Amino acid sequence: MGYPHKSHARETVVLSKHFGDADAKSFKGWVKRGGYEALKQAQAMDPPALIEEVKNSGLRGRGGAGFPTGLKWSFMPKEKKKAHYLCVNADESEPGTFKDREIMRWTPHALLEGTAIACHAIQAEVAYIYIRGEFTEPFQVMQTALTEASAAGVFGKTQIYLHRGAGAYICGEETALMNSIEGKRGNPRIKPPFPAAAGVFGLPTTINNVETLVAVPHILKNGAAWYKAMCLSNPKSTGTKLFSVCGNVQRPGNYELTMGFPLKDLVNDLAGGVKAGRTLKACIPGGSSVPILNREETESCLLDYEGCVEKGTMLGSGGVIVFDDTADMVYQIMRLARFYAHESCAQCTQCREGTAWTTKILERVLSGQGKMKDLDLLLDLSENMTGKTICVLSDSCAAPVVSGIRKFKSEFEAYITGKKRPAAA
Amino acid sequence: MPDELVNLSIDGVAVSVPKGTLVIEAAKQAGVLVPHYCYHPGLPVAGVCRMCLVEIEKTPKLQISCATQVAEGMVVKTQSAPAKSGRTGVLELLLINHPLDCPICDQAGECELQDFTFQEGRPGTRYSEYAKRFNPVEDFGPDVLYVPNRCILCTRCVRFMEEVAKEPVLNVSERGDRAFIGIHPDARLDHPWAGNVVDLCPVGSLLSKDFLHKARAWELDKTASVCTGCSQGCNVTLDLRDDVVVRIRPRPNLEVNRYFICDHGRANYRWMNRGDRIEAPLVKNGNDLAAVDWDEALARARALIAGAKGKAVALASPGMSTEALFLARRLLSRLDWTGAFQVTMGEEAPLAGVPNLALRAERAPNGKGAELLGYGRDYAAATKAAESAGVVLVLGDADAAVKTAGAFIYLGTVLPDPARAADVVLPIANVAEEDGTFVNRDGRVQRYSQAKPAPGMARPAWWVLAELAAGSGERGLGSAEEAFALLASSVDAFTGLSYARLGLAGRKAASGARVPA
Numbered sequence: 001m002g003y004p005h006k007s008h009a010r011e012t013v014v015l016s017k018h019f020g021d022a023d024a025k026s027f028k029g030w031v032k033r034g035g036y037e038a039l040k041q042a043q044a045m046d047p048p049a050l051i052e053e054v055k056n057s058g059l060r061g062r063g064g065a066g067f068p069t070g071l072k073w074s075f076m077p078k079e080k081k082k083a084h085y086l087c088v089n090a091d092e093s094e095p096g097t098f099k100d101r102e103i104m105r106w107t108p109h110a111l112l113e114g115t116a117i118a119c120h121a122i123q124a125e126v127a128y129i130y131i132r133g134e135f136t137e138p139f140q141v142m143q144t145a146l147t148e149a150s151a152a153g154v155f156g157k158t159q160i161y162l163h164r165g166a167g168a169y170i171c172g173e174e175t176a177l178m179n180s181i182e183g184k185r186g187n188p189r190i191k192p193p194f195p196a197a198a199g200v201f202g203l204p205t206t207i208n209n210v211e212t213l214v215a216v217p218h219i220l221k222n223g224a225a226w227y228k229a230m231c232l233s234n235p236k237s238t239g240t241k242l243f244s245v246c247g248n249v250q251r252p253g254n255y256e257l258t259m260g261f262p263l264k265d266l267v268n269d270l271a272g273g274v275k276a277g278r279t280l281k282a283c284i285p286g287g288s289s290v291p292i293l294n295r296e297e298t299e300s301c302l303l304d305y306e307g308c309v310e311k312g313t314m315l316g317s318g319g320v321i322v323f324d325d326t327a328d329m330v331y332q333i334m335r336l337a338r339f340y341a342h343e344s345c346a347q348c349t350q351c352r353e354g355t356a357w358t359t360k361i362l363e364r365v366l367s368g369q370g371k372m373k374d375l376d377l378l379l380d381l382s383e384n385m386t387g388k389t390i391c392v393l394s395d396s397c398a399a400p401v402v403s404g405i406r407k408f409k410s411e412f413e414a415y416i417t418g419k420k421r422p423a424a425a
Numbered sequence: 426m427p428d429e430l431v432n433l434s435i436d437g438v439a440v441s442v443p444k445g446t447l448v449i450e451a452a453k454q455a456g457v458l459v460p461h462y463c464y465h466p467g468l469p470v471a472g473v474c475r476m477c478l479v480e481i482e483k484t485p486k487l488q489i490s491c492a493t494q495v496a497e498g499m500v501v502k503t504q505s506a507p508a509k510s511g512r513t514g515v516l517e518l519l520l521i522n523h524p525l526d527c528p529i530c531d532q533a534g535e536c537e538l539q540d541f542t543f544q545e546g547r548p549g550t551r552y553s554e555y556a557k558r559f560n561p562v563e564d565f566g567p568d569v570l571y572v573p574n575r576c577i578l579c580t581r582c583v584r585f586m587e588e589v590a591k592e593p594v595l596n597v598s599e600r601g602d603r604a605f606i607g608i609h610p611d612a613r614l615d616h617p618w619a620g621n622v623v624d625l626c627p628v629g630s631l632l633s634k635d636f637l638h639k640a641r642a643w644e645l646d647k648t649a650s651v652c653t654g655c656s657q658g659c660n661v662t663l664d665l666r667d668d669v670v671v672r673i674r675p676r677p678n679l680e681v682n683r684y685f686i687c688d689h690g691r692a693n694y695r696w697m698n699r700g701d702r703i704e705a706p707l708v709k710n711g712n713d714l715a716a717v718d719w720d721e722a723l724a725r726a727r728a729l730i731a732g733a734k735g736k737a738v739a740l741a742s743p744g745m746s747t748e749a750l751f752l753a754r755r756l757l758s759r760l761d762w763t764g765a766f767q768v769t770m771g772e773e774a775p776l777a778g779v780p781n782l783a784l785r786a787e788r789a790p791n792g793k794g795a796e797l798l799g800y801g802r803d804y805a806a807a808t809k810a811a812e813s814a815g816v817v818l819v820l821g822d823a824d825a826a827v828k829t830a831g832a833f834i835y836l837g838t839v840l841p842d843p844a845r846a847a848d849v850v851l852p853i854a855n856v857a858e859e860d861g862t863f864v865n866r867d868g869r870v871q872r873y874s875q876a877k878p879a880p881g882m883a884r885p886a887w888w889v890l891a892e893l894a895a896g897s898g899e900r901g902l903g904s905a906e907e908a909f910a911l912l913a914s915s916v917d918a919f920t921g922l923s924y925a926r927l928g929l930a931g932r933k934a935a936s937g938a939r940v941p942a
């Protein structure tokens with residue numbers, strides 16, 4: 001990926017080619033590297049043809065859900081009767097995920113170019129790039145890039161605005177993000193209506209993740225067939241994806257891989273594996289919201305949408321969190337639950353009360369006061385919190401709890417039976 | 426054009442409802458009440474409490490029935506195991522931080538959290554050995570207290586202030602399980618319609634200071650009535666404890682007040698419990714009034730009316746029933762008749778989010794009814810005319826400062842000093858003590874019902890006036906319904922109407938109809 005260390009030979013460097021290259025941040029430097037050519041190419045195309053090209057590439061949303069991008073664009077009204085909007089989700093807040101941050105830090109113009117192309121495809125005159133509030137440096141980089149590119153007039157009539165978040169994880173949920181842009185409390189909305197019918201300001205809106213849009217100029221320049229050919233396993237998962245690796249590995253960082261790459265090789269080979277003398281215990285492959293994999297599953301999982309589902313988890317945003325044998329899974333899961341309890345928007349009962357209760361039970365188990373029946377209670381509570389709320393924050397809290405108890409039950413039991421000394425929560 | 430109908434089945438009951446109907450509303454038509462908290466037909470859908478989860482065939486997840494529209498052939502199951510377990514789960518979570526202080530909570534007995542927990546909640550708690558959330562009670566406004574510990578964050582109050590009152594002073598503050606209903610730091614919940622948040626609150630979190638600890642819900646007797654606060658004619662329920670009116674709440678009527686009443690109307694009940702009532706008929710005895718029985722008082726009044734010549738003037742309160750106003754006019758029709766009603770004016774206060782709903786400046790519940798019956802608005806001129814009239818009839822608690830050369834008959838609930846000049850004083854029932862009708866400003870004829878007995882010998886005005894019209898020994902009228910039937914057969918505007926046809930929701934009087942001669 002080029003920063004902070006050299007790209008690994010097994011990476012497929014497309015989006016991250018200019019990471020660490022400070023000159024690529026400027027408008028001139030970006031143009032010198034072939035930037036904004038794809039935008040010109042797109043502007044000469046009919047929107048339906050543009051959408052068709054992206055559909056053919058097999059590009060899927062990189063924010064977590066993996067929804068086909070071209071298909072999403074095609075949901076916008078064909079006959080334009082009202083203003084159309086594009087929202088760019090740069091509110092990257094998923095614990096374990098830090099790819100969009102690097103994209104904006106090093107290649108701001110790549111995002112602006114992808115944004116402008118998408119605007120052309122969906123006939124949006126305005127785009128809002130919603131940037132996580134804590135991303136101070138990426139915001140400044142984006143601001144400079146936007147000023148330069150706007151002055152150069154590359155966007156034509158398309159207006160691009162940067163909007164800073166104020167620190168809420170939930171604002172990364174697409175409809176909460178729209179409420180936040182509108183100046184309202186960042187609460188997810190009930191769907192339908194879907195954003196393509198009534199999104200930001202009640203008008204047809206498409207929302208895409210940063211990494212998704214950054215891939216679009218490459219698809220136009222090199223063709224859908226080229227993109228689609230980048231596939232190591234399931235043909236439904238194409239192209240490259242940035243994986244943010246963190247936790248107990250020797251070389252944490254972002255790695256750009258062709259879809260279908262083995263998770264085991266990413267962890268052990270590219271990221272340097274766990275420290276000498278330790279062994280791999282578990283791995284969360286797609287950001288904190290997805291079920292945890294044990295060692296066996298980690299070693300046999302292929303990194304694409306289908307490969308992760310096959311192992312009972314999800315590719316998510318590609319935030320790979322690695323745990324070695326020193327990790328206390330009970331503590332780790334409690335920390336995740338506490339995060340979700342803190343970030344719950346408080347609308348849905350199951351989430352508001354369930355995330356907090358889950359945290360309390362886990363804290364009690366850690367303190368040595370837990371009971372065996374607490375584990376059944378946690379599972380039952382998680383069932384109650386899954387698939388019953390407006391958004392998936394509640395499900396995200398339940399996922400690591402359920403998989404954690406199923407796969408690392410003995411660690412929970414050790415605290416409950418007193419085999420393990422109480423830990424500070 | 427009739428709406429397109431959609432056929433679906435709910436718990437095995439087939440129903441046809443207009444396209445676009447929500448499942449929760451369609452279920453009501455199938456006789457199924459899906460438990461719910463955040464949903465309220467008078468508010469925008471929020472879909473947050475998740476209590477109304479139901480199973481819909483061919484849909485993988487449980488759906489909230491308040492935000493799901495009906496579809497052709499839909500099969501809804503509210504009692505399936507997954508649906509029940511989903512709702513039981515919500516109830517458990519709503520209760521973990523709920524104080525269960527029902528014994529001292531005003532809402533107990535009319536609490537939706539109690540009702541649905543009783544219906545399908547878990548018998549015990551699994552939230553043991555943890556402290557419950559605590560926040561102190563807050564004073565939100567002139568009549569509203571917020572008890573955050575009981576709050577289930579359904580946001581009905583927030584949505585009412587934002588979308589119906591259009592004065593967004595409430596919000597959800599904080600996140601997660603720390604959330605509570607917040608009020609703007611510089612604002613008070615003093616909107617003229619703010620009291621509705623107390624009714625909307627499904628639990629005992631928003632309380633009326635006026636009603637605080639006055640009665641337990643199960644001690645209340647409820648009677649359908651019409652608000653007497655202004656000419657809007659909001660439908661209300663009178664809540665009485667031991668024959669004392671202790672609360673007025675809105676009674677839904679989509680044509681008039683939807684689900685709401687204003688704070689003026691809500692507070693307008695204390696006079697119904699006045700203790701200084703006239704309890705016996707009185708007749709002039711020298712310079713004083715003497716209590717007599719009805720026969721004597723009626724005979725005296727009849728004689729005065731029969732002996733009167735020239736003009737007759739009726740000075741009425743617009744709070745009199747349509748029946749009484751009609752019978753009074755009929756009683757005096759032999760003479761040269763003038764009738765007028767007296768209107769008190771006040772501030773107008775619209776409810777911005779509901780068309781044609783306001784606390785009206787004209788504080789006259791039956792001004793329109795009086796007009797339809799030929800009573801005029803020029804009270805001063807009528808008072809002047811009374812000076813030379815042969816007989817003056819004061820109805821209700823209208824201004825009784827009457828100077829007249831003729832006979833002065835007073836029908837009222839209380840006896841202000843000027844009324845002591847009357848030749849005959851006839852005690853009548855107030856709105857809570859009789860059946861009757863009012864006509865609201867839009868010409869809607871609406872019934873109100875008797876909620877408690879009248880004190881002493883006081884009788885409904887329709888009875889008194891019918892007795893006066895009947896000759897001595899003749900039968901008067903047996904009920905307000907009979908009086909109304911007589912009215913309907915005599916006055917064009919009321920043709921075709923009857924108590925049965927009016928029902929509880931009322932009907933419009935014929936417009937532009939001829940006023941009786």
